[in-house]
Amino acid sequence: MNKKSSLLNLLKPIGWGLLAVSFLASLYGIFHYSNILRRELEQHGEVRTGAVLVRTMDARWIAFLGSIEIARRDGQPVGDILKDLKAYSSLTNDLFKAYIIAAPVKTITGRILNIRPVNTPVGMSVAQELQSIWSPLEVKIQAIIQNGENQNPEQLAEAFAYAQKHSKRVIEISDILSGEENIYRDQRMAGPIILRYILVSYLTAVSVLLIPIILLMGRIRKSNTALEESAALLSQKNAQLAEDARKIEEAKRESDVIMETVQEGLLLIDVKGVIGAQYSRELERIFRMENLAGFNFLNILQRILTEKMYNTTRDYLGLLFDSKRKEKQILKVNPLDVVEVNFSNPEGGFITKYLGFTFRRVVEAGVVTRVFIGVGDITSRVTLERELRQSELKKEKQFDLLLGILHIEPKQVQEFIETAKKDLLEITTTLRAEDFAAASAGKIDELRDRLNVVFRCVHNIKGNAAYLKLVYFQKMADEFESKINQLRNRPSLTGDDFLSIVMAQSDLRNDVEELDEIRSKLGELRIGGGNSTELFKNSDRNGNATQTREDELIVGLRGLVTDIAQKTGKSVRLEAKDFTAESFRSDYRPLVRDVLIQLTRNSMAHSFELPAERTKVGKGREGVIEIRPTKHEESGLNGFLFRDDGKGIDIIKVRERAIAQGLITPEDAQRMAETELAMLIFTPGFSTADEVTTEAGRGMGMDIIKEKIIDECGGEITVSVEPGKHCTFGIFLPN
């Protein structure tokens, strides 16, 4: 297509040139024809003049010959006449020949006549005839001329006679030539001649012009050849380029495929942080944005990083583009090796991902022009690592918890969990109570009451943990109690003061749930193992199987006694003849257990003396706790007696503390019986312990027993104290 266009473009000026040439040639032809016509007419005139001269030549010959004869006769010199005759003879010769062979003829006057043959048959014929007439005469005249002054009258007469003889014919020939010349002129002037001249002119012009055209064409041909060579070269180059382009295209396609399918965000940024045109598709998925080319990388990071991390990253990129800094060192401190990013969730909150960034410099002429960045979505990996880490921590904790419950009957563990959950839920219920929500000044007492409820719940958990020797929970509950105690000592309370309580509750709840999980798994293990009872069958502290199955509660209490005795340096044993928790209503059994635990812990903490003290006052070295079933004398309620042979309740101390805590006035104290004073230990927050330990000192516990037994269940509590000798509690529950 291009070649054709080029050819057309090349031919166009040639066409226009030829047209112009045709026009010019036509003009030239017309001009030339006019010129020819003029010349024809001129020559025609000259030919006719020649024809006239022919006529005069004859007269001249006769006149000269007559003049010579006359002069001869007169004896006059003939030299001049001969001279003229000679000139005319030459003229005649030229003139007559010119009608056969065109030639210029110089007249006597010096005028040049361009005579040409009269090319008609007649013209040609008479011209030959004229020559034939002249030729004998010329011989004769030449002889006369040769004779000079010695003219031969015969020769003269002969010549004269010859001239006269042909004079008429010469005159006729002269007329014929004139007439034929007219015919011949008309023939020459006819149309075809014009056209011929035009054509000739045209052809001449074209021929003349053709030379440069041919030269031009030659040049063009050469150019064409060169062009063709160039075209061939160009074509070759184009083919090469096309091949290169194909390879590039192929490479680009491959590159695009790689960029489309690579599971990593790949990009280049310039010194301003602008993302280049080529980046992997994965990048859009990772950044949750499309058409990233031209975006500023830092602006994207600013949206998904915390302000702190963004600032660090911006500074880091500055270091990467600083050619003076060593890349190796910079790469070591990559802040985005593993980074949490957060995308706004249209449905609220964030979508959190973990990304890993790698950086490499692109150095050109010693200058860092760009930085290559690889971005990977490592959420799965990080999450898995986190889960593994958390799982490890959990397992460690669960293993500790597991070790802590291996010695306990599964049923007891379950009871502990259920009780603890119940207590924790009670804490929530208490704190959530509508009338407790507003912590205005007038409601501080109400807040304290509820705080006490929370404490009792926690204390109960602690007691149960101690009973089962769940040391971890015992410690947790104790710390919880410490927090509650801190609030109890504040002069006023507000709602947010309880934050520490719910935090501790949250931790404890979490631990209880974990314990429940372990218990559940352990249960499955036992079921799967088919030997569920062996490990947890009744045994004493040393793991020796007992001969008869003793009440599980008593076994637990005995363990609790031993534990506390070891911690406090006391020596106590627990006796429980004929007692079994099974004799109580099933819904009271947990309460019976809680009460016994609380009483045992109280006795261990407050009542029993150290062995040396006991020996000093005449008691046995080992203290005794005795639990036995009984019936309330008045109400007939079933119950049990809990008796310890320690120093009992220190009535003096109870009195002092009660007065100090404002529970009674000194006057009240004076008139109150010992039993009444002893009942003060059931007042919330009352304690006779000098210091707080995990076993006692919080002033809580006995009030729980009172609340549960009397307030909640409608039971009875009796106290019998013989200071220094023993203390006996009677606990009675409805049948």
Add this chain to the structure above:
Amino acid sequence: MDETHLKIFIKGTTNYFGQVARDAAEIGTPYLKEDNDNVILDYSAVIGISGSYRGCVYYTAPKEMIRKLIIHMGEHNADDALCADFVGEIANTIAGNAQEELGAGFMISVPIVLAGNPGSVRFPKDAPTFVIPIIWQGSKSYLLICVGESVTA
């Protein structure tokens, strides 16, 4: 997340009432949300939290309280849209205060406001949810905080 952090969110809430409404709010006793608790009132705003900590903070209030608040601030045309805006504004104040206190490592999302009871709101399971009653002029609203520490924090 410890007690200090919880107090920051509570402070943000009380600041709103104290400074914007110029009538301080009382803080009720906080408690732990149980799984079956559904503390959602008429208007609620959820703020997503990420960065060093992860989770969400949720403020929910009854229509009657928000209307009272709007009227208290001099605007008598307390329509539903305005009520929703106010709850969002309270959530924004809480978020802004937390951002200021907890620093640059703390990311807070734009509050999402829910009008009406959406049924239930999902809270992250790996962190406890603390419910803090906010009482203003006798009306009770709630601030729910469920925020745990981030893995990479």
